[in-house]
Amino acid sequence: MLDWLSPAEWEAVRLSLRVAFWATLFSLPLGIFVAYALARWRFAGRELLNVTVHLPLIMPPVVTGYLLLVAFGARGPVGGFLESWFGISFAFRWTGAALASGVMAFPFMVRAVRLSLEAVDPRLEQAAATLGASRIWVFLTVTLPLILPGIIAGTVLTFAKGMGEFGATITFVSNIPGQTQTIPLAINLLLETPGGEARAARLAALSIAIAAAALVLSELIARRVAARMGRA
Template sequence: MTDWLSPAEWDAVRLSLRVALWATLINLPIGIALAYALARGRFPGRGLLNVAVHLPLIMPPVVTGYLLLLGFGARGPIGGFFESSLGLSFAFRWTGAALAAGVMALPFMVRAVRLSIEAVDPKLEQAAATLGASRLWVFLTVTFPLIIPGILAGTVLTFAKGMGEFGATITFVSNIPGQTQTIPLAIDLLLETPGGEGRAARLAALSIALAALALALSEWLSRRVAARVGGQ
């Protein structure tokens, strides 16, 4: 099994899983909060927030990566703050790859959760509020259990996008073997290497298998949760 991929290619697989996992973990609370704000909130600037959240879907990924480099690079205002205060660097590091994957996947998380929230009857939340429950308690006890399938869908989409992100990643953190080289970046390098087509095909097949496994797991979990919620 170890001969199927080279050590450098296994490094790319492990790094892709690490990047996708961290992008998903970071996006979960942020995506749920943004989805709730867009689905239930009525505040000035809501339209602008909606545009900002979905911009990565319509902008070229290279542009997103360039903006990340400007903002989160060592000389950027946000990146400089994190580096000086927390010692956390993003540019040309795996942390930057996770950040790029998270930004590119955030619209998928927000969209999936927002649709689930909008499908919840507001009267259920209003009934709980009339009994004296706070907005946070209403969300945790009424809304959250009903939107778990949407959260699972958003989680899988985020993870899959994190595994497959290319344009923003290579622009922001470059293609450094063992440091920032994820599966898509490794495939790109192999396709430019004479005789590397076969190894690129093996990495592509592994990527497809991981994505299919994640989707199957999401479908199974969604069915289990929906059955449990429906039976209550």
């Protein structure tokens, strides 16, 4: 089974899973927070935040990658700061691939969570407050469970995006085997290599299988959540 793919290709699969996992893990709480702020709070700069979050969706991915390179590269303002103060480096490493995937998937996460937040009846949250729940408890015990379907949808989208992001990743962190060469980058390289088509097809099939499995899993969870709330 294991020799179905070459070690280099397995490396790409493992790397893709790792990149998608960390991109999802970090954008989940941040995405919920930003979605909550956009849906519920009125503040100066709200529209600016909204546009910024959605930029990666409408800009060419290469531009997003370029901006990440400028900001988070070793000599970029943010990258340099993180490098010298925390020893965190994004340049030409898998962490950079995760960052690029996370940024590209962020609008999907925020939109999914925000849509379900806007469907939550604020009168239920009021009821919780009259029963003694403070703001944070209202969020944890009422709001969060009610937006679970949106969170699941956002998580799956982010994970799928993490598995498949190409443009921003290759621009930001290049195509380095074992570091930044995720499945799509590996497929791209194989297609440019004479005789690589068969291996490219195998990787493509594998990435379809992973994406489909993630989708099926999320559907199952969403159905269970809906059944629990008596709507199924």
